[in-house]
Amino acid sequence: MQVLSAPNREELVKAHAQKYWLHIGVPNFRNLFLIGKDRSFLWVVLFLTSVPLHLLFNSVIFTNLQANDYVVIPATESWLNGGQYDTSSFVDVDNSTVNDIIDRIPTYDQLRSSVKSWKRLSTEECFNSYGEQYVSKYGNVLVIQEKVILHGDNWFFNKTSRAWQTKPSGYANPISFRFADSIPYNSTADLVPSNGWRCASRMLENCDVDDPAEVPQNRSLWAPWGTPVQYCIAEEVEEVCKLQFNFPIACAVVVSNFIKAICIAVTLFLYKKHAGLVTLGDTIASFLDDPDPQTKGRCLHDRRLMEAEWNWERANLWRRDELKIEPEQFTPRTIRWGSAPSAYRWVGTYLLYVWQLISSLIVGSVLAKLSTVGMATDAKSLWKVGFGNVSGKNLLSATSQSLEGSVFLANAPQALLSYLYLAFNAFYTCMFVAREWYTYSTEHKPLRVTAPLGNQRSTYWLNIPFRYATPMTIVSGLFHWLASQAFFMVQIAVTDAPLSGAREVKQQISTCGYSPFAIIFTTVCGAVIALGGIGLALRKYPAGMPLASSCSAAISAACHPPSEEETSIQSVRWGAVHHGAKGEGEGGQDVPGHCSFSSGHVESPVPGRWYA
Structure with missing residues (x-):
């Protein structure tokens, strides 16, 4: 895209004649209005086909996880061996509730006939096996205890327990704790947390398994349920984890890449045809071989002065002759x-960064509030969530959303961060183009061009040197990987809890998950990129040479060498080719000196002398 937006010499001559300058060596939008329409069209197509890649590519292939609904029955060994369900240890439970439980238990009697094929788990194994959302x-699991103690509603009266169950709207809504403490306990994937039964009080809001009052160490x-668990008997379920391939999304990605490939092939053809001035060296060489009369006599003009003069000339066409x-x-x-970067680029780049930083902080604070549905906010608990892992507590919604919406939501941060990186890449490039510019003020150097002649050298990088480009590429890769782990698409197949027979998938949950620490690290990585730009901005260029930055007009103004030289194919340096003379001009006027790129002898300009 940078090659496409690079102007050729004809386009520069035309633009300069109209008092417009173009960017050299820097990704930009400005040039698109002043270069060939065919290349502008290709640039726009390449840009637009990047959008579906950023929004869809990471979701072409994704995993489909399994989640089982299950029934928890706290019981005694006597019931397991065929006896009646013992309710004698219930506390403050009214008779109607006891009768309801007694009426429901026979429904689950058939589970007792299946336990021979189930797996016996120790107390700790049972606790850990049902530790995830x-x-x-x-x-289904039978929790075998000496006695089953169930507390009635009055015992909970002063507690602030709430279970949270997701509704079709996708929002979590509170349900009464008394339903959460029923026997049998029905655990479903859309009850967050689904394993709150492990805590003695059934305090489903922030049930802390590390709290000795809830679960002994x-x-x-x-x-x-009141007395220590002796063991559990759990139904083993065949795990099915699928690698899903989203064909429509894959088609969109393939089509986008195919269009990109065509555009790149056409670009290679056009690049040879229009001989674009891609690098700073290309532009300097062109103006040294054929100086532009539009910038003659302005050898000390920097970017800002050139821009100010030409803006005035365009606004005052009838008064151009007044400008001397x-x-x-x-x-x-x-x-x-x-x-080196313009004020507009500074403001645009860092406003985009600040906006995304504020957005990430807002998103983080909103997600932190989800602690009310079981997400702890201490560093240890957040670290346990990991990167890109699904725990059930780190989902934006526990009910099924549209697959397309989940894909878009999961990848939208990637797209935004990609454009943020491109903005900073252009910002950094401006400074490195100027850095290369200033190296010609201290010594003779060959020009770095795309098609070298004579002493010129070829370029294996556009405008950011390898020693800087390599860490930037690593940080960029880390930035995008962290973003992919911060928000990601999740699809979960929820199976029912049959009392007999095979399980069937009753629901597909398509939603987005998030990783708190990945969000934090992404924010930190973005801060490193932003602060790195500020750190580089504080460095100093060598004194003396006017700052051209990426402005084609300012570059042209510095390229008016003595006419007899074949300068561009030799090693060149910018400086004073002569310092002028006093009283040797017409009418005894002083003759100003002149500064330019030259392959011959040049000296540093003398402070206080006049040059043109």
Whole structure:
């Protein structure tokens, strides 16, 4: 895209004649209005075909996880061996509730006939096996205790427990704790958390398994229904994890890449045809071989002065003759790297960064509030969530959303961060183009061009040197990987909890997951890129040479060598080719000196002298 937006010499001559300058060596939009329409069209197509890649590519292939609904029955060994369900240890439970439980239990009697094929788990194994929001290895479970103690509603009266169940709208809504403490306990994937039964109080809001009041550190003393669990008998379920391929999204990605490939092939053809001035060296060589009369006599003009003059000329066409180009007095100035990007680029780049930073902080604070549905906010708990992992508590919604919406939502941050990176890449490039420019003020050097002749050298990088481009590429890759782990698409197949027979998928949940630490690290990585730009901006260029940055007009103004030289194919340096003379001009006037790129002898301009 940078090659496409690079102007050729004919386009520069035409633009300069109209008092417009173009960018050299920097990704930009400005040139699109002043270069050939065919290349502008290709640039726009390449840009537009990048959008579906950023929004869709990461979701072409994704995993489909399994989550089992299950029934938890706290019981005694006597019931397991065929006896009646013992309710004698219930506390403050009214008779109607006891009768309801007694009426429901026979429905589950048939589970007792299946336990021979189930797996016996120790207390700790049972606790850990049902420790995740989505359980795929096990299903229905019998929790065997000496006695089952169930507390009635009055016992909970002063507690602030809430379970949260997702509704079709996708929002979590509170349901009464008394339903959460029923026997049998029905665990479903859309109840967050689904494993709150492990806590003794059934406090589903922030049920902390590390709280000794809820779960003893010695798991052998774990007593979710009043007395320690002796063991569990769990139904083993065949785990099915699928690698899903989204054909429509894949087609969109393939079509986008195919169009890109065609555009790149056409670009290679056009590049040879129009001989674009891609690098700073290409442009300097062109103007040295054929100086532009539009910039003659302005050898000390920098980008800002050239832009101001030409803006005035365009706005005052009828008064152009009033503008006289006078010699300038040379005053060496030390310029910081931050002067290379324009004020518009500074504002645009960092406003985009600040906007995304504020957005990430808002998103982080909103997600932090999800602690009310089971997401702990301490660093240890957040680290346990990991990167790109699904725990059930780190989902934006636990009910099924549209697959396309989930794909878009999961990849939207990637697209936004990609454009943020491109903005910073252009910002950095401006400073490195100016850095290369200033290297010609201290010594003779061959020009770095795309098609070298004579002493010229070829370019294996556009405008950012390898020693800077390599860490930038690494940070960019890390930036995008962290973003992909911060928000990601999740599809979960939820199976029912049959009392007998095979399980069937009752629901497909398509939603987005998030990783708190990945969000934090992405924000930190973005801050490193932003602060790196500020750090480079504080560095200083060598004093003396006017700052052209990427402005074609300012570059042209510095390229008016003595006419007899074949300058561009030799090593060149910018400086004073002569310092002028006093009283040797017409009418005894002083003759100003002249500065230019030259392959011959040049000297540093003399402070206080006049040059034109």
